[in-house]
Amino acid sequence: MFSKTCKYGIRAVLFLAVNTDKNKKIGVIEIAERLEVPRHFLGKVLQVLKKEGLISSIKGPGGGFYLSKENRKANIEDIVECLDGPSLLNACVLGLPNCSDENPCPLHFQAYACRHGLQYQLRHQSIDELARKIRREEIRI
Amino acid sequence: MFSKTCKYGIRAVLFLAVNTDKNKKIGVIEIAERLEVPRHFLGKVLQVLKKEGLISSIKGPGGGFYLSKENRKANIEDIVECLDGPSLLNACVLGLPNCSDENPCPLHFQAYACRHGLQYQLRHQSIDELARKIRREEIRI
DNA sequence: CGATAAAAAGATTTTTTTGTCCTTTATTAA
């Protein structure tokens, strides 16, 4: 489904959403330990997310990564598009070109419903809402 | 979603379902050309499918690949499991262990519905039914 | 039998993904 890059990215963003704000930042090393993912690799992923404006960071002592209010308005689809590209949720499951109802492959109508259902969900729930749900229901990240 | 191996495999099986039977076999070279996929790689994929009993083949002149009546009773999920492993449709979308309703990740309920919807579809439609639909509606493979 | 056709098998290469390491730059605080 998602690449590891993307999985790590989503988890990191949600972790930041739950555990940080403008006044409480966290460094890569701690994030990587808490999520049990490779440090250096996660560093790269966070770099990309930062460049895309999906997360925030400050260098130097006391610095680290965090989510601003703006960042929290984004949704999971934004992260997926940033890390795995837009194709992942839009391309034909069989790899054929021009996926559409007019030009379907044998699995199109079966896959389409699912794919777009998921895409809708990922798009219409902000990071912030998700974070609240995670806190409320003590969901693992 | 699916690996290329799996995409090629599904397409090849459907191609065989539509274009072959016990008396009309087709060789890898032709299949690869028709589907526009790499020959040698497809050869490997077909080998695996054959070993798993999902397709049939005969060596030598006049030989080639085809689908037997038995083969046609299988479904797409069988192919996916054979080529991408059972994990693909059952594992957590975020890569966390033990995906279940009792032990959900933040995307579990959103992803679960989609994943299992798709899995259901792939499981409850035989290759044969799909092939008939492809012929009837002239769907591309 | 011997030539030929086609899949099966094995080995190898290329590309992509994932993961590590080291240096540079920005920030803070003593």
Added chain:
DNA sequence: TTAATAAAGGACAAAAAAATCTTTTTATCG
């Protein structure tokens, strides 16, 4: 203003996936 800290950036390494090439086996037919 210097030492320490943390992200950013670049180069490199390992592993996995995708693709290719070569040889072997099996079957058919003249």
